[in-house]
Amino acid sequence: xxxxxxxxxxxxxxxxxxxxxxxxxxxxxxxxxxxxxxxxxxxxxxxxxxxxxxxxxxxxxxxxxxxxxxxxxxxxxxxxxxxxxxxxxxxxxxxxxxxxxxxxxxxxxxxxxxxxxxxxxxxxxxxxxxxxxxxxxxxxxxxxxxxxxxxxxxxxxxxxxxxxxxxxxxxxxxxxxxxxxxxxxxxxxxxxxxxxxxxxxxxxxxxxxxxxxxxxxxxxxxxxxxxxxxxxxxxxxxxxxxxxxxxxxxxxxxxxxxxxxxxxxxxxxxxxxxxxxxxxxxxxxxxxxxxxxxxxxxxxxxxxxxxxxxxxxxxxxxxxxxxxxxxxxxxxxxxxxxxxxxxxxxxxxxxxxxxxxxxxxxxxxxxxxxxxxxxxxxxxxxxxxxxxxxxxxxxxxxxxxxxxxxxxxxxxxxxxxxxxxxxxxxxxxxxxxxxxxxxxxxxxxxxxxxxxxxxxxxxxxxxxxxxxxxxxxxxxxxxxxxxxxxxxxxxxxxxxxxxx
Amino acid sequence: xxxxxxxxxxxxxxxxxxxxxxxxxxxxxxxxxxxxxxxxxxxxxxxxxxxxxxxxxxxxxxxxxxxxxxxxxxxxxxxxxxxxxxxxxxxxxxxxxxxxxxxxxxxx
Numbered sequence: 001x002x003x004x005x006x007x008x009x010x011x012x013x014x015x016x017x018x019x020x021x022x023x024x025x026x027x028x029x030x031x032x033x034x035x036x037x038x039x040x041x042x043x044x045x046x047x048x049x050x051x052x053x054x055x056x057x058x059x060x061x062x063x064x065x066x067x068x069x070x071x072x073x074x075x076x077x078x079x080x081x082x083x084x085x086x087x088x089x090x091x092x093x094x095x096x097x098x099x100x101x102x103x104x105x106x107x108x109x110x111x112x113x114x115x116x117x118x119x120x121x122x123x124x125x126x127x128x129x130x131x132x133x134x135x136x137x138x139x140x141x142x143x144x145x146x147x148x149x150x151x152x153x154x155x156x157x158x159x160x161x162x163x164x165x166x167x168x169x170x171x172x173x174x175x176x177x178x179x180x181x182x183x184x185x186x187x188x189x190x191x192x193x194x195x196x197x198x199x200x201x202x203x204x205x206x207x208x209x210x211x212x213x214x215x216x217x218x219x220x221x222x223x224x225x226x227x228x229x230x231x232x233x234x235x236x237x238x239x240x241x242x243x244x245x246x247x248x249x250x251x252x253x254x255x256x257x258x259x260x261x262x263x264x265x266x267x268x269x270x271x272x273x274x275x276x277x278x279x280x281x282x283x284x285x286x287x288x289x290x291x292x293x294x295x296x297x298x299x300x301x302x303x304x305x306x307x308x309x310x311x312x313x314x315x316x317x318x319x320x321x322x323x324x325x326x327x328x329x330x331x332x333x334x335x336x337x338x339x340x341x342x343x344x345x346x347x348x349x350x351x352x353x354x355x356x357x358x359x360x361x362x363x364x365x366x367x368x369x370x371x372x373x374x375x376x377x378x379x380x381x382x383x384x385x386x387x388x389x390x391x392x393x394x395x396x397x398x399x400x401x402x403x404x405x406x407x408x409x410x411x412x413x414x415x416x417x418x419x420x421x422x423x424x425x426x427x428x429x430x431x432x433x434x435x436x437x438x439x440x441x442x443x444x445x446x447x448x449x450x451x452x453x454x455x456x457x458x459x460x461x462x463x464x465x466x467x468x469x470x471x472x473x474x475x476x477x478x479x480x481x482x483x484x485x486x487x488x489x490x491x492x493x494x495x496x497x498x499x500x
Numbered sequence: 501x502x503x504x505x506x507x508x509x510x511x512x513x514x515x516x517x518x519x520x521x522x523x524x525x526x527x528x529x530x531x532x533x534x535x536x537x538x539x540x541x542x543x544x545x546x547x548x549x550x551x552x553x554x555x556x557x558x559x560x561x562x563x564x565x566x567x568x569x570x571x572x573x574x575x576x577x578x579x580x581x582x583x584x585x586x587x588x589x590x591x592x593x594x595x596x597x598x599x600x601x602x603x604x605x606x607x608x
Contacts, residue, residue, distance in 0.1 A: 141567050148574045152581060159585070164593035171528055171585045172598055178535045178578050179522050185571060186515060186542045192564060193549040 246363025350405025405479025514541025
């Protein structure tokens with residue numbers, strides 16, 4: 001029987017604090033939204049740190065049983081090391097985006113500008129609360145609701161400026177997401193019909209590999225992939241990024257797509273580790289490999305910096321799905337939580353920090369130049385050196401150079417590919433790394449090109465925004481140093497370990 | 501054919517129609533309607549599952565019924581958001597197409 005563990009209250013706070021912020025902003029309206037968000041961000045970071053410390057200290061998952069009703073009747077919140085790591089990343093990125101966005105969305109005097117600012121800060125808090133719910137939820141239906149909350153908070157971020165182009169992008173994103181969530185829900189109802197529970201731990205002990213479970217798993221996975229923008233369901237992502245403000249792009253690309261990815265991991269590793277089999281794991285990785293190659297090649301051909309980064313996200317999402325066949329154990333016929341899972345999670349975290357920093361850097365270059373055409377970036381490295389360094393550091397993590405988080409992720413995945421004898425995934429990763437370095441150097445070479453006269457900036461670029469971008473990029477570029485500690489901490493509290 | 505099988509097949513048919521419409525129809529409003537068909541099909545499946553779980557003197561398993569209420573609320577909110585976006589798009593551009601090369605979507 002699942003009970004509330006010491007420290008379980010932190011899990012409730014992690015959900016209540018952002019949601020309370022949203023409600024408070026709705027009541028007070030206007031200029032208060034920004035202040036509420038900026039006050040709550042350090043508090044949320046502290047809560048995430050407390051949860052991570054609690055998981056490390058107890059060596060097991062934290063859990064909280066809502067209202068004292070244990071599953072299957074009630075609903076439980078649960079935080080294992082995966083959830084704690086993702087929550088910490090989310091709090092960090094949201095905080096950095098908050099500091100960065102103060103210049104864009106500082107509450108102005110005019111009524112129309114005040115509305116955009118109010119909307120942005122409220123939605124930022126809403127995205128954060130929804131992500132925490134995705135990481136903490138212990139049953140498939142709560143996860144569905146959390147995923148929908150995430151979508152509803154993320155879609156309006158795309159069309160904050162209200163131009164027709166961005167409205168179209170938002171509507172297309174919403175339709176993709178709705179199809180995805182309906183498919184996910186239909187899979188969940190099939191699982192409930194088969195096994196009579198939606199709680200992840202209970203379900204994992206009951207689940208059997210049979211046609212209905214395969215159908216449910218396929219429906220749910222397809223739905224989640226549409227939300228994660230895995231090739232070939234990525235069509236909504238580049239247009240959504242093209243017109244969104246840089247702060248919104250950073251949140252979307254770094255965090256929102258990771259929410260549904262995290263749910264896919266929960267589904268495959270925790271709910272049904274023995275159901276997909278080798279064929280399913282290979283299939284999903286084929287999509288991942290196609291995403292890496294397609295996304296990188298298209299990124300190389302982009303004329304605008306923002307779209308280059310967006311297509312780079314399409315490619316980097318592909319890496320996340322390479323871990324499934326690498327985690328598959330031929331002996332037990334199950335997906336095992338081991339080095340491959342750690343590598344996949346590390347990729348998610350390092351991509352989140354690096355990509356947020358790169359979108360923020362691109363936003364600053366746009367603010368400085370008045371455009372983001374890659375061909376005309378010449379001289380920007382002289383004018384905004386900190387920004388270009390931040391972009392480069394983010395790129396280092398994407399390419400996978402040491403000591404970045406991307407290096408550690410790709411190293412874990414590569415060694416898993418070698419030990420399991422699946423050399424073809426190693427080849428995909430290496431080719432992807434080569435293509436990634438291609439488009440990063442393409443941008444850096446242009447940005448560092450010499451000019452006759454110093455570049456006159458089109459608009460002011462605040463120092464604080466440059467430094468916060470650099471700080472986030474540094475986190476990503478130095479994340480690989482956690483390998484010096486014991487990486488096994490990511491396996492703490494994996495819920496199925498004791499039940500199999 | 502028992503009632504649960506009949507309603508189950510109806511639900512499956514609605515889901516099929518919804519997915520077909522969502523993928524094939526080019527107009528956003530029809531896509532939104534198709535999403536609602538798809539959602540209704542899934543909700544009907546919830547009802548069927550509830551009916552199949554009837555036990556202990558209850559006419560149906562109460563858990564799926566509780567879930568479906570939440571599901572309906574979420575689908576309603578999603579539809580409202582989609583329609584609001586569509587109306588705004590019509591106000592701004594005068595068209596309701598998703599393709600940027602139609603209408604005046606190229607301006608910005």
